[in-house]
Amino acid sequence: MSGFGFVLGLGDDALVAAQRLAQWCARAPELEEDVALANIALDQLGAARLLLGYAGELEGEGRDEDALAYLRTDREYRNVLLVELPDRDFAVLMAKLLFLSAWQRLRYEDLAAGDDERLAGIAAKAVKESAYHLDHSALWTVRLGDGTDESHARMQRAVDEVWPYTHELLAEAPHLRANWLSTVDGVLAEATLRRPDDGWRPGGGRDGRHTEALSYLLAEMQVLHRAYPGARW
Amino acid sequence: MPEWPLWEVFVRPRRGLSHTHVGSLHAPDAALALRNARDLFTRRQEGVSIWVVPAAAITASSPDEKDSFFDPAADKVYRHPTFYEVPDGVQHL
Numbered sequence: 001m002s003g004f005g006f007v008l009g010l011g012d013d014a015l016v017a018a019q020r021l022a023q024w025c026a027r028a029p030e031l032e033e034d035v036a037l038a039n040i041a042l043d044q045l046g047a048a049r050l051l052l053g054y055a056g057e058l059e060g061e062g063r064d065e066d067a068l069a070y071l072r073t074d075r076e077y078r079n080v081l082l083v084e085l086p087d088r089d090f091a092v093l094m095a096k097l098l099f100l101s102a103w104q105r106l107r108y109e110d111l112a113a114g115d116d117e118r119l120a121g122i123a124a125k126a127v128k129e130s131a132y133h134l135d136h137s138a139l140w141t142v143r144l145g146d147g148t149d150e151s152h153a154r155m156q157r158a159v160d161e162v163w164p165y166t167h168e169l170l171a172e173a174p175h176l177r178a179n180w181l182s183t184v185d186g187v188l189a190e191a192t193l194r195r196p197d198d199g200w201r202p203g204g205g206r207d208g209r210h211t212e213a214l215s216y217l218l219a220e221m222q223v224l225h226r227a228y229p230g231a232r233w
Numbered sequence: 234m235p236e237w238p239l240w241e242v243f244v245r246p247r248r249g250l251s252h253t254h255v256g257s258l259h260a261p262d263a264a265l266a267l268r269n270a271r272d273l274f275t276r277r278q279e280g281v282s283i284w285v286v287p288a289a290a291i292t293a294s295s296p297d298e299k300d301s302f303f304d305p306a307a308d309k310v311y312r313h314p315t316f317y318e319v320p321d322g323v324q325h326l
Contacts, residue, residue, distance in 0.1 A: 030237055032258050032269040039272050139264060 002116045004058040005078065008068070009172075009206055010107075011051030012079035014126075015069060016214070017100060018044035019221050020087060029090065036136060040097070043129040050122045070225035074215045075208040082165035084205070084214040091151070091158035094140045099166050101133035102183045106176045138187045145191025156193050163196040168203040239288040240266040242273075244280035252284050260285075 021041035028034045052065040063071075082100060087093040108130055111123035144155040170177050188195050204210070224231060237259040243252035255274050260266035266285040275283065294302055306312070 030259050032237075032260060032273065036269060036272045039276070136268060139268070143261065143265075 002119055004055055007051055007055040007058060009078040011048050011055055012077050013083050014044045014051060015048035016079045016217065017083040018048055019217055020083065024093065040133050040136065047126040054118055070222050074210050074218055077208065077210065077214060078206050080168045080205045081202055081211060082169055084211060084217060085165065086213045089154055089158060091144055091154045092161065094137050095158040095162040097133060097137035098141050098187060099162060099184065101130050101137055102180055103169050105130035105134055106179055107173060110176065141187055142191040145193040159193055160196050164200045164202055167201040168205060237261050240285045241288050241291060242270040243284040244274055245282040246280055248281060257288060
């Protein structure tokens with residue numbers, strides 16, 4: 001049996017990642033990439049709904065997935081900082097998705113074999129989706145990294161920027177770190193990118209200490225529900 | 234940014250059937266064309282296999298040549314195997 005806070009963290013990672021990805025819809029380089037990113041966003045949203053629904057049951061105070069998604073403030077969110085970072089560049093989006101999906105794939109694989117049957121079921125469904133997200137972000141990382149001088153410089157800058165935030169991601173399950181590193185190293189090497197040195201380790205997302213970017217993201221995500229509680233279409 | 238090249242997409246709905254043309258899409262290279270095709274054309278379990286072909290690699294008949302290409306076949310009824318007596322009891326012919 002897992003705890004409320006643990007499942008909530010997994011669910012918030014997926015929900016915030018979904019919202020960030022959805023913001024690319026109609027803004028990607030081509031229509032085809034719009035659809036690909038929206039697909040990935042919907043996968044993340046699907047996992048988030050199952051996880052938050054389960055978290056609500058574990059809490060036992062009558063909060064369902066909607067209550068948890070729409071009626072918590074930023075301080076009550078438990079996602080890692082990596083997923084809330086703004087995507088100032090397509091390369092930043094891809095670096096985040098690469099690190100996150102490589103992690104989620106291992107994490108869900110681990111949970112799918114775990115004792116909590118409910119969580120194992122959710123994870124087993126999500127693991128195939130994560131493998132596809134990893135494939136998509138790895139292909140793009142390689143194309144941008146091993147592309148033109150401009151795309152290489154921007155992809156390297158994105159990897160450098162996002163790297164410090166991977167420590168918070170990995171801290172929760174250190175036994176998966178070596179496996180994660182070998183996946184990520186393989187992609188970075190093929191992309192002719194340099195793995196940044198470990199230094200600054202920002203964290204605090206799991207305790208509700210977030211960057212201001214999350215507040216803007218939640219404001220947009222929650223505005224309709226807060227203006228018209230329970231609105232449906 | 235130069236526009237990505239066009240790819241034609243063929244999907245095999247299930248084992249035993251042929252790949253059928255389902256549409257086209259843009260992608261920078263073959264690997265991404267395949268993935269875009271997966272996202273665009275097999276969202277609802279439409280297929281078990283996908284081919285992508287650079288549209289530029291397809292040589293097509295021209296609409297201007299329609300008369301000389303296809304019309305001559307119109308009055309050659311002897312090309313249709315309709316003059317054979319079908320024996321009784323033959324089910325698969």
